[in-house]
Amino acid sequence: MWRIRIHGRGGQGIKTASQILGSAGFYSGFQAQDFPLYGAERRGAPVIAFTRVSEDPILERGPISSPDIILIGDETLLNDPQSAPLCGAEPSTVVFVNSAQVPEVLSQKFSVTTTNLTDLCFQYLNHRTVYSSALSAVGARLLGNIELECLLRAVEDELIQQGISSQLLQGNLDLAREIFEMIQPVAVSQREEKGLTAKPLVFPSQLPVVDGAPIILDPGNMALRKTGNWRVERPEIDYEKCNNCLICYARCPDGVIGVAPDGRPEIDYDHCKGCLICALECPGHFIHTVKETGTFP
């Protein structure tokens, strides 16, 4: 069995990538299974999806804790503790990062492949942040046992179900083909089964009700959760031109645009989720959007 885990953000096509890969495996004559994992729907928040491809019946369900291949669609997730894209990786795990270069922290530990999918997606789809076809093409090629025609059939089947235009579908097919032909297959070794050991279980002790019931006495702790790392694109105010009209401040659905003592709007990047409503609403178009790169501090 080959276990593929795909990391990205809500809205980047991560679930669809796992489904295209699952269908491509299925059309190639394998047993296949795919499964997404995310909380309540949140654009930009970390999303994980899983695909299993196997010659034998698949007796596994749910998350893959020890993957053979990890596909990271968004390199800004590398240090994200919630996404933890490298969790459970072993030296034999093949890691792919959508990046122009191999991040140094990875190259010493894993067999890492990178390609700048973002630019390719822009070239073929006129969009920088939807990686469904691109990532599934990478996965299919790395696996090495999936035919190009099965991949393309899967891209077509999954995207038609989502109701995309024929022009955009063609772009996705061309993109998938280009990536499939560009990436080199990596020999993914089948892992040896480890002997089973018993998990050390504990008997829970009874706590006073204040701890035993889901009571929160420290309200407002949502600020501790830095939702700024959901951001795929970053709004930046051009203060040379901003006239402090504060429409961005009024329109921000998360209240993360404040007003500085001198009357200028200020974006709290620790919590801005990158919805970019401010950029749309700014009457003078003085808020620019910049794609996030690197990892969130």
Add this chain to the structure above:
Amino acid sequence: MKTKIMLTGNKAAAWGARMAGVEYVPAFPITPQTEIIETLAKWFADGTLQGKFTNMDSEHSMFMAAGSAGATGVRVFTASSSQGILHGMESLYTISGWRTPMVIVNVSRALATPITLEPDHNDVMSTRDCGLIQLHAETCQEVFDFILMGYRIAEDPEVCLPVLVNMDGFYLSFTREPVLIPDEEAVRNFLPLYTVTQPVFQASRPMARASAVFGGATYTSFKLQQELASRSAEKCFNQTAQEFEKYFGRLYEPVEAFHLDDAEYVFVMSNSFATKGKSAVMKLRRQGIKAGLLKLRLFRPFPSEAIASALGGHAKVAVIDQNLAPGMGGITYPEIVTSLYDREDRPEKILSVIGGLGGKDIEDQDFMAIIEHLDKPDMQTPLYLYDEGDASGFSRLQQIAKLKEALS
């Protein structure tokens, strides 16, 4: 023409309803079930399905509408989950008493409080005593097949009860795997369009279907009729399963035995986590431990005899309940122990295990921990699948939630 396609459990459920030729679907959305009714809504809107799809104002109204429509003699389908099916619970007792057939899909999701979206079986176990026939599915294929079988059972003149098909949220509802969809002709041969075999509401012939009764004896008579109808559904299930095999080649017993013959340790499980149990059984066997698994499929009526025959003669049994009745423990455990009470060959040890609550994974190492626990001379029951990491994670969250000054 039959096809094999990649479907989520939810899509497989929608396909089951579609191939059954359902005529009426009252609906109310809830995660993780919504994909079922979204898919059906689309098919009704584009003419793929002929009939009526209605968005209701709550699950309570939804089940009443389903029961009422069933009482007019049309084939009815609906679906719910978790808080939703609990909100409709009064209606479930009511419509099963009406004795109107239908198929309901429940997508298991754990119950508040605290609230979550992930699965365990307290929702479906809460409907255990409502008088529904219950089939629990492990795979997306079983979801599809059980809906077709469900209509045969629900509409059988000796049963005339709603059938509930259960699947786990996420682990099945959002998981895609290959599902064989038979051609329509084969489905129609197995499951003809609905012919009513009992009086139904018609404008031309007034009737009542929910009489008030007092004094107890009449009430008892009707309730005992419901009990006998439910019990007769086991025979009906077996006959239906044989017919199903004839047409589609898959045979469903009320329980599934997996490597049971020479097993010294048996895990009893249901729904999608049974797949994990099977995988653990294979790994344990490769390590020389004779493990096996018994999967519950038909849960109401409870197939006591089939369960007792399967478990009799095995030394150590662990009943894994992904549900919790606080103050008692696992809900299926006492039912299984009761089934074995009269047998001389009953297992020497039957352990109750509580695990998988709120979608918590049950891992290979948990199965090994169960084996070790069964081997202890002073084995305590129940065993909670809860470890050091769970406890420390919990106390870390408590640190964030509690402002220590507020406590003093």
